[in-house]
Amino acid sequence: MNFTFASYAQLLTLLRNADYKFCDYHTWNEEKRCVILRHDIDQIIEAAVKLAHVEQAMGVHSTWFVMLTSDFYNPASPKNLEGLRMIQSMGHELGLHFDEVAYVNPQEPVEKLITHEVGILSEILQTPVTTVSMHRPSQKTLDANLQIPGIINSYGNEFLCEFKYLSDSRRHWHEPVEEIVRSGEYDRLHILTHAFWYHEQEKSMGDAVQNFVDSAKHERYEQLVENISNLESVIREEDA
Numbered sequence: 001m002n003f004t005f006a007s008y009a010q011l012l013t014l015l016r017n018a019d020y021k022f023c024d025y026h027t028w029n030e031e032k033r034c035v036i037l038r039h040d041i042d043q044i045i046e047a048a049v050k051l052a053h054v055e056q057a058m059g060v061h062s063t064w065f066v067m068l069t070s071d072f073y074n075p076a077s078p079k080n081l082e083g084l085r086m087i088q089s090m091g092h093e094l095g096l097h098f099d100e101v102a103y104v105n106p107q108e109p110v111e112k113l114i115t116h117e118v119g120i121l122s123e124i125l126q127t128p129v130t131t132v133s134m135h136r137p138s139q140k141t142l143d144a145n146l147q148i149p150g151i152i153n154s155y156g157n158e159f160l161c162e163f164k165y166l167s168d169s170r171r172h173w174h175e176p177v178e179e180i181v182r183s184g185e186y187d188r189l190h191i192l193t194h195a196f197w198y199h200e201q202e203k204s205m206g207d208a209v210q211n212f213v214d215s216a217k218h219e220r221y222e223q224l225v226e227n228i229s230n231l232e233s234v235i236r237e238e239d240a
């Protein structure tokens with residue numbers, strides 16, 4: 001499978017043709033044969049907005065997990081918040097993407113930290129947040145079957161045990177996802193994708209990373225121009 005919007009749309013078509021109902025973390029139990037589409041936003045919200053549009057065009061909804069502790073993006077910045085609101089307006093759900101490593105020597109149990117972050121994200125979005133996924137969870141967290149009042153844990157036992165889990169982590173499907181969907185072997189699928197890797201045209205992993213790094217330089221400069229008057233007289237973007 002390629003990492004293009006067209007390939008992703010084709011995967012959605014395959015799912016539909018194999019009779020999977022597009023469900024979410026709240027509704028999966030209502031269908032015998034269902035798929036939950038999970039997206040973790042690890043790097044960039046604009047990429048999420050683009051892939052969310054692909055789903056919307058196919059009449060499909062999914063859950064997008066947002067980090068509060070990322071060094072790459074700030075969900076409260078006006079630009080990012082607008083992107084997140086767009087995703088919501090397409091009928092998708094936003095959940096918390098929680099990174100346990102963000103806490104060095106945490107004084108509180110992980111359940112409390114998640115509840116704390118869910119509260120902040122709900123405030124930022126002005127919407128209740130009721131789902132959480134983990135960013136690179138430790139084995140301990142995977143085994144913990146964390147129960148958090150009012151919050152559905154995408155690593156809860158029901159999802160780990162009752163679903164076939166497929167993921168494109170590190171831009172690599174570890175199993176042949178299309179074949180598995182086509183075979184119809186599993187009644188419940190839980191599919192994790194990272195919008196960061198998907199583009200209009202196929203890009204290698206190296207090119208995708210290179211473009212992301214290059215665009216960051218441009219964005220940094222633009223942000224500085226907005227904050228420092230006459231910056232161009234000190235240093236031009238091409239010299240930065």
Ligand SMILES: [Zn+2]
Binds near residue numbers: 041042097134135
């Ligand atoms: Zn992640």
